[in-house]
Amino acid sequence: MKSIQLRDSFGIDSLALADVPWPKPGPGEILIKVNAASLNYRDLLVVDGVFFPNLEFPFVPVSDAAGQVEQVGFGVTQFKPGDRVTTHFIQDWEDGPFSHALLSSGYLASSLGGPRPGILSEYVVLPERGVVPTPSYLSDEEAATLPIAALTAWESFRLGSLKAGQTLLVQGTGGVSIFALQIAKALGARVIITSSSDDKLRRATKLGADFTVNYKTNPDWWQSAKAATDGLGVDHVVDVGGQDTLNQAIKALKPGGFISVIGILTGVECKFDVLTFLRGNMRLQSLSVGSRQSFAEMNRFLEEHQLHPVVDAVFPWSESQEAFRDLKAGKHFGKLVLRPS
Numbered sequence: 001m002k003s004i005q006l007r008d009s010f011g012i013d014s015l016a017l018a019d020v021p022w023p024k025p026g027p028g029e030i031l032i033k034v035n036a037a038s039l040n041y042r043d044l045l046v047v048d049g050v051f052f053p054n055l056e057f058p059f060v061p062v063s064d065a066a067g068q069v070e071q072v073g074f075g076v077t078q079f080k081p082g083d084r085v086t087t088h089f090i091q092d093w094e095d096g097p098f099s100h101a102l103l104s105s106g107y108l109a110s111s112l113g114g115p116r117p118g119i120l121s122e123y124v125v126l127p128e129r130g131v132v133p134t135p136s137y138l139s140d141e142e143a144a145t146l147p148i149a150a151l152t153a154w155e156s157f158r159l160g161s162l163k164a165g166q167t168l169l170v171q172g173t174g175g176v177s178i179f180a181l182q183i184a185k186a187l188g189a190r191v192i193i194t195s196s197s198d199d200k201l202r203r204a205t206k207l208g209a210d211f212t213v214n215y216k217t218n219p220d221w222w223q224s225a226k227a228a229t230d231g232l233g234v235d236h237v238v239d240v241g242g243q244d245t246l247n248q249a250i251k252a253l254k255p256g257g258f259i260s261v262i263g264i265l266t267g268v269e270c271k272f273d274v275l276t277f278l279r280g281n282m283r284l285q286s287l288s289v290g291s292r293q294s295f296a297e298m299n300r301f302l303e304e305h306q307l308h309p310v311v312d313a314v315f316p317w318s319e320s321q322e323a324f325r326d327l328k329a330g331k332h333f334g335k336l337v338l339r340p341s
């Protein structure tokens, strides 16, 4: 069967199609025919050797996929051949809060697409507890976008208890942020979104964004966000930028407000504005995607609201390098998807 691998080194140029043996499901495992995969920013960090510099080659990258069960191993009870399933990112996190156990054998050691092998193969074998049923109203291309990006946005709102009528600030128009916009609108929140592109901001408005700011032409965008709330500040921020955005997020936040520290798009080191944070009685919470139970709860919500992920472009596997280059250039709005042929 075919697989896309990092052959012998890191870097997008090293991604290549390979012939590999078919995997077989053992006890408690299922064989899945992969029909679609989606890219996340972390996949780029893995391919570039930033996240796991000691990975062994060849390595199959990419975390998120949707497909169909082909075979089941001994003792499998939850799935049968023909069932549609979507992969769960942190395989060992079934339910409950994030725990030390998930770190005990290395940072998120059970995560697909680094350090565990990824899903860019025609067939993959996973434990049955490592997938969720695919919501029937979604295509596989849509479902493949959910495991990391959608669940991260959902977890942010679950942990911060985002409510109808509150104001959310999201940064940029990548995968996590566009899911955050869509889910927050379905929850009845008001959404302020930033982007480097006016075209993307127009697309965000069509998806329901209430207020938009171009962070390139308005580098102090926190002031626009605050003004859009009559000077009160926003209730909740999904911070995907890190270094260059966190202090602006704090300035844009209402006293008692909540910030999810999620991403590192602009870097990992910043001088933290302790005084504004302290005076504001604010809450800062980091998170790592979410549990399988939370994934299933989110899927029920998405189905109830008939939310469709924004798939910006679909690439055949033969164009994986182009897909990764587009991801790196930040050309996309929402999600980029790969399909086997």
Ligand SMILES: NC(=O)c1ccc[n+]([C@@H]2O[C@H](COP(=O)([O-])OP(=O)(O)OC[C@H]3O[C@@H](n4cnc5c(N)ncnc54)[C@H](OP(=O)(O)O)[C@@H]3O)[C@@H](O)[C@H]2O)c1
Pocket: 039, 040, 041, 042, 148, 149, 152, 171, 172, 173, 174, 175, 176, 177, 194, 195, 196, 197, 200, 215, 240, 241, 244, 245, 261, 262, 263, 264, 265, 266, 287, 288, 289, 327, 330, 331, 332, 334
């Ligand atoms: N903690 C977790 O569990 C978790 C889960 C998922 C993702 N993440 C992290 O969250 C971040 C986003 O991931 P993703 O997969 O959604 O990324 P993505 O789809 O690649 O999003 C990229 C977009 O981010 C925007 N962006 C870049 N620099 C920005 C800045 N200075 N200010 C505002 N927006 C900026 C750009 O939007 P415009 O083109 O509109 O400007 C860019 O297109 C990454 O750092 C990723 O590692 C963390």
